[in-house]
Amino acid sequence: MAGTSRRPESCVWCGRQVPDIGIGRRRRYCRQSCRQRAYEQRAAVRGTTIAPDSMVLTAIEATAVMDRMFEVRCAAEDVATAAAEGAAPDEVAALCADLVRLAREAERFR
Known part of the structure; x- marks a missing residue:
């Protein structure tokens, strides 16, 4: 994809800007702790009627x-x-x- 610019992405957990590493897949999380929280969220709703990609807020x-x-x-x-x-x-x-x-x-x- 030479010559194309990638727009900054937002962390799917917290919304902060995700740093662009330039190669490979685009990162979905800004840091490891957000990735871990997202995993914990998915694990918590597993086996329920709540969709796995749902965001549960207090x-x-x-x-x-x-x-x-x-x-x-x-x-x-x-x-x-x-x-x-x-x-x-x-x-x-x-x-x-x-x-x-x-x-x-x-x-x-x-």
Whole structure:
């Protein structure tokens, strides 16, 4: 695949960026501990009606995900309002930077 660039992948367990080693299969986990947690999760649901690729979150983790999603929506609404009201470009840029930061944080499940 010479000449093609590979986009950064997210860890399937925690959502962090997975380092690209450049050769072989793409890594699915950012570190060994995430790989181990994913294995433990698969082992825990084995023999149940829960799908093996399901992600089971505690109530606290689920609430944290919902809170981060709410923050992203509010930040997006702030950008839309600023743009509609003709805010200065530097103000819109700052709001966009905040939105991107919140979106990156929201990608993490754990």
